Amino acid sequence: MDLLGSTTALVAICLVMLMVWATRGKRKNCPPGPMSLPLLGSLPLLKGQDTVSCLKELSKKYGPVFQVNFGSNPAVILCGYEVVKKALIDRGDEFLDRGKFPSSEKASRGLGVIMSNGERWLQLRRFSLMTLRNFGMGKKSNEEHAQEEAQRLVQELQAKKGEPFNPTTLFNSATANVISQILLGERFDYHDPKYLRVLYLLTEAFRLESSFAGQLYNLLPRIMEYLPGPHQTFFKYVYEIQAFMDQKVEEHERTLEPSNPRDFIDDFLLKMEQEKKNPQTEYTRENLMMTVFDLFFAGTETTSTTLRYILMVLVEHPEVQAKIREEIDEVIGRERPPALKDRLAMPYTEAVIQEAQRFMDFVPLGIVRMAKADLEFEGFTIPKGTTVITMLSSALHDPKHFKNPYHFDPNHFLDEKGAFKKNAAAIPFSAGRRNCLGEGLARLELFLYLTTILQNFQLKHPPGVDRIDLTPDVSDAANIPRQVDLCFIPR
Template sequence: MPPGPTPLPILGNILQLNGKALFQSFNKLSEKYGPVYTIYLGMDPTVILCSCDAVKEALIDNAEDFAARGYMPILHKISSGGQELFYFLSGVVGSNGERWKQMRRFSLMTLRNFGMGKRSIEQRIQEEAQFLMEEFRKSNSQPLDPTFYFSKAVSNVICSVVFGSRFEYEDKEFLKLLNFLNQTFKGFSSIWGQMYNFYPKVMGAIPGPHHNIFKSINGVKEFITKRVQMHKESLDPSDPRDFIDCFLMRMEQEKDNPDTEFHMQGIVNTTLDLFGAGTETVSTTLRYGLMILLKYPDVEERIHQEIDQVIGRDRAPCIEDRSQMPYMEAVIHEIQRFIDLLPLGFPHKVTRDLMFRGFLIPKDTNVFPVLSSVLRDPKQFKNPNQFNPGHFLDDKGKFRRNDGFMPFSSGRRICAGEGLARMELFLFFTTILQNFTLHSPVDIEEIDLSPLLSGFGNFPRYYQLAFIPR
């Protein structure tokens, strides 16, 4: 296997890792052991890929060999007193083999049928963006915490596809649901969440805040289960309203198949995948992105100029504007690169005994393609630790793609919602900056762009800003 630091019995290499910034520890170890090395997270060997070239070679050039989802205890079945709390394996994110192929194929096909990548989903985003603008206008230019404003708006886009309707922003059940999602992402990124992934049996047996993750997930699943029951009672097979209706119809078609993947657990967990991934990642990117623009008012000013030139103030932004707005496109790409939302990505595992870069990786070995090492690869980006939209602009100011842009991962396991996420980010950012100037109640020198928590995800610090009508 690839070289790596000598592990201790039971503990593995945990003493060589910084629990508050795991990906930084991985990058540091790669300086000594190279871009492909072995580390023990607990008692299990894991291969770390730590450069743009190594990650691309694995996920793209050897896509089939690295296509399986690796073992991540926090995403797998967890029991407490015999009661199942969280079982992710029947969804899209955590499953493998034929189950994964069927769930992904069905999900993508159904989402496309309900407008993913089409004009209809664009109209839903535009409509939701206007609801959000109205909420910001109600603030009368007073500072506010944007966290749940973005969660509500972004979640409503995926809710309209999955549940067939949007929720009012004051809906208490909706707010409770969004808080569950926010706490889950925060818990995943905490040191407690990471410790659970290293030592699931030990951490499962001791008290601590990591158990709140599973309470939150259970809350989301209960909400989804109620919605599924409501859909069952009002289902019209001749006129499916949304993703849940389509899944229920498929369940009915395959009810006599003992090996079907379309069952109650499947519908709850697949909906959880789509709803969770479709809410927290985009809303966190928006929240983090506006904090960056507060820090760099010159970037905001240049965006205002481009918006006024291309769109003006009299019509809503549309996705066709994107090709005429290279600076906005570069800023959004740079925000995604800089915030490095999921620095480790999800674990993969190799599907066979594999020779990779002269090393043997045994079948079913966990592999972490460290996305942070791609997004901050100095070979790809001139100043990787600085926020600079110029990373995605050529000498003439035109948008320039970069192989190091991989926030959605790559290969067979690339995020199924990438197209929707990119559309949402462009339309929400552009609509906000068309209508408002951002103002920080604190001096911009005091704005700290480093994450509050950094583990599975980079969780931004809480902050306030005022939306000043333009």
């Protein structure tokens, strides 16, 4: 074959491949969406925008249900509270499974309670919910642990004597110690270097995976696997945290007393012994380590980051801070620590917490789902195995449910008489059967830590600073606030 013939054949093959790609996934009655390119998918559409903003713009053109390609993977996007609710709650069983998220899949190896599916997820979630409750979550003992940790937090803040400092590590320690007592049966000193190392790794791993550079791995995993970059650092950090958790499991194996289980790990080890003759059991050592990792992360990073963001918002809105403090002085006073029972009598404080969570929009895309079977949804066909993204951000900023969706406004959660008003579209923890396992614990800690801090301190900008930038430092899979110094002035 001469050169001209070879070139013609090559062009023909390329054209055929492009035609196949262009029609790939475009089955009859599939959701509409923009054209995508081989390998890159819809990536060129971003044009410098963050993923969330781009998807919201596309929804204006294609409607609340549309399809894009992330790399070579088609994904159906659900935008707006009504369709998100329909998928997560009304038809939740059809969208129950986790979708493709290569970085988390590699890090977890399909183990644990966050990224698993099917019988594994069912068994591990049921066990986790039951055991977390048995060891205090939702009980008075857990509240007492959080109150004690809040007082230790106050002591650490008092030692700063009003000088500006970044509270990230301190908040990580305070939130981690509550879940640590349930999972590991111990709390750690705020200055323990090994513990501080784990908390640093946790924060950095989450930041790396959430960034656009980290998300490139999820778009092009087969290519990025062999390239250096932040994604490789992410895996290194995750595996180091997992090694720490594995060491804790080993310690529990050596000291286990079957008649006196101390914590989550002990209970899981006892369940493993009960199930050791069952070839179908999901109670394995590998699942134990990964489940402890999942719960430790869920009970630490998200709550700590949210608390830090709420305080940043209050520094920028001193009138809101002052009004919360008035409510604290009226309901709680200065002589006793805040308690969970106070929350019902403090509608403004609760409204501020929920509005800050809405405004923060911590996990804007939610955690990916997958269609369990071929299904019809909102007039479109979604094939089995298709990745489905339920955009929590679109619910949290839905103008049908929030008067000022892109402004911080506690009145979104208050009625005309100043009483707390629930808003169904406020779903920062997701919704349905796969909502956040630690939602109750997070709400408890946010209320107790915030009220305890404001009972004892006034929050201010550092000297010479008159504004905090509330836009995220990282904005892609998660909106992570900027690292800033704050001043905690004793009252």
